[in-house]
Amino acid sequence: MSDGIEQFIVNFSNETTDTSPIITMGGEDNNNNGINGSLNENDNNDKAVLSAPAEWILIVIGIIVGFVIIVFIIRKIIQGPSYWKNNRIDDKVVIVTGCNTGIGKETVLELAKRGAKIYMACRDPIRCEAARLEIIEKTKNEKIFNRTLDLSSLDSVRKFADTFHKEENRLDILINNAGVMACPHMLTKDGFEMQIGTNHLAHFLLTNLLLDTIKASAPSRIVVVASGIYLWGRIKKDDLMSEKSYAKIEAYCQSKLANILFSKHLASKLEGTGVTVNCCHPGVVKTELGRHLIKNKTKAFLNPIASYFLKSPRAGAQTQLRLALDPSLEKTSGYFYLDCIRAPVLPKAKDKEMMEWLWNKSEELIESVQKNNNKMNIEEVNNKKETTMTLETADEIKEIKENTEENENIEVDKNKNGDAIVIEVTNEK
Template structure:
């Protein structure tokens, strides 16, 4: 009975915790959101567009992005929403995208690394990285690196990395980062989400006194397309907990909070859930591992980022 009670209390916090609202405007601010055409990314785009921000939707599926753009423009009355092609599973696409942004944009105030892939069958990116680690961590690591000077020039600015409570499912396997010896989709997803938090902690240290702050976010258990790769057992469990899960609108709230809450200018490197600071696992607070992950990420991507 105690386990059932604990589960019910956890699901109640997931569903109803972190009620928050704000009238903060973002007029004159430029926001870049990856995976902005669906789920949490789409609802984040909608909210920030209503606040007057210029939005850059960075998406792989341009057709779906155009439908979302039209819907959000009509809903928000904000016509300053543009779409740019970005495939986070291909470093060539990331570099071309970043070059375009750096050439065309005078400022970037908020970077939301939202896009992700969850528990997919084993596959590799165009550059040979395990797909979940490559898209969820390395793709956003490289994108942030390529846009960091623009973010610094635009300070105060913010970087928001979408992580998950699933970071507790994995460890950083430095000797088998691409899961080539033993692939387990859930552990690989957990590794990528743990990497998101460690990346955020490192960013906060390296960007100290630059005016650029970083935040890691757990959106909650959300009804999104990410579940499409779940196996039968997980899908059965999903049906049981689904009544207690969040909508995409609810799931976007902590991202929006970290993007607009004025007081967060004084904070950086934290992990947030339900629109407030939250506690992550001990592994996610391991600064020595965070530095090793940083060095390995740079090596894998062929970049130097001190």
């Protein structure tokens, strides 16, 4: 009986473990393959559709990144090199003209960090004081002084020099930085065309008034801020003051060429004295100097672009800082610098005959102003109780006496330095 049960179990196992293949309908299998093929094809199409905009997005991003990198490199090139030496000039006496904004202010800021005693010579004492206080706060150097200097007035130049001589007996560095650019036709207080009068003649007089003190402080330096735009300049011997015709860019170019001629000629005159004279081109800098070039509406549009593609004031100050500071330039004189390196100049910027002519002409123009200032206007004297003036020659004293009315008393005496005549005219009416 047990044998029968075992046989039944074996037969049942064989039936339930049958591995025969399952037969399906051929059409159903084909339909499944078709559906699967269609799904795969749709997936591929979707991937192709999605990949096209993705590729363009990557291309656009690549272009933008490349453009930004190129612009960054161009900006770094435009900014130029920096003066990197960290030498100090503690207690050295410095004058910087036109320094309440722009590259002048940046120059004072850097010199103050290095310990200099600085006289800020500016036309606007209020703006100068604001800049002075800001620099003191940033540098903790309190040896920064605000002094008024209006370069459109030779009288102001003389007063500034007189005041400085009373305060100091040395001057280690003079930086003639101030200037005007492409202004409408205007005259200085002395009747000179504004650009040649301010950029050249006023600095010519200031430098000569301070020269004895600079020489006594040797080794000392004079830095003249000129411009590469001198390339288009020419000295108009027959119309230096642009009285026959005036073009603001032409007048500016002339004044910058005059800066270079003056600095080179002065360097030759000071050879062997321990005083160096060099000039420089600061670059195309985003400052207030160009305010006369662009109208306000255009300026509002161009400002963002200018901010990026023009030098910053700090970058613009680097070349004159090197000329003022670099120990390796202590004996280098008579050169033109651009982006902190010495650069060649055109023959017209080193024409010795033109240098001599311009020097003599500048002296002549300044002397003529002084003589005119020394001549007394008799009508004004008659309306005043007392008038005091300084005269240089006996002929001028004689002229005053001849034109003085009977009711006027004249007293003649030397001034305290004994180098000029003081006349006092008193109206007894």
